[in-house]
Amino acid sequence: MNRIAVLNTELSDNQLKLKEALAASEQASRAKTSFLSNMSHEIRTPMNAIIGLDNIALRDQALAPHTREQLEKIGASAKHLLGIINDILDMSRIESGRMALRDEEFSFRDFLDQINVMINGQCVDKGLHFECNIIGHTEDY
Numbered sequence: 001m002n003r004i005a006v007l008n009t010e011l012s013d014n015q016l017k018l019k020e021a022l023a024a025s026e027q028a029s030r031a032k033t034s035f036l037s038n039m040s041h042e043i044r045t046p047m048n049a050i051i052g053l054d055n056i057a058l059r060d061q062a063l064a065p066h067t068r069e070q071l072e073k074i075g076a077s078a079k080h081l082l083g084i085i086n087d088i089l090d091m092s093r094i095e096s097g098r099m100a101l102r103d104e105e106f107s108f109r110d111f112l113d114q115i116n117v118m119i120n121g122q123c124v125d126k127g128l129h130f131e132c133n134i135i136g137h138t139e140d141y
Contacts, residue, residue, distance in 0.1 A: 029095065037092040040085050047085065050078045076117040109138045 054075040058068065093099040116132045123130035 033092045
């Protein structure tokens with residue numbers, strides 16, 4: 001076999017290996033996307049139940065202020081976790097080319113309040129003091 005034939009054979013073998021590696025990588029990516037999508041949907045159901053039950057509990061006008069505060073923190077944390085789950089779903093939609101963007105308004109003040117509740121809770125758990133002061137007026141559009 002001459003040198004050119006040997007090089008062509010090596011090139012063909014390398015191209016075949018690259019094609020096989022690409023196919024395996026694409027299959028693994030599809031499996032990961034499917035897994036994330038399925039798991040996210042499975043986790044969303046109980047998370048929505050937690051949020052719903054928290055909302056029902058907060059309707060009780062006779063709640064002690066401390067209990068109300070704790071329920072509000074549970075609700076904020078559950079909504080944050082649901083947001084993370086939705087982000088995972090969004091990643092699987094992006095990877096599969098099914099992502100659609102929405103332009104929607106939100107309350108920036110509520111957004112900051114939710115972040116502060118979560119961070120404060122984490123700080124309290126670690127024995128740390130957390131204080132966040134918003135200087136100026138935040139507009140809700």
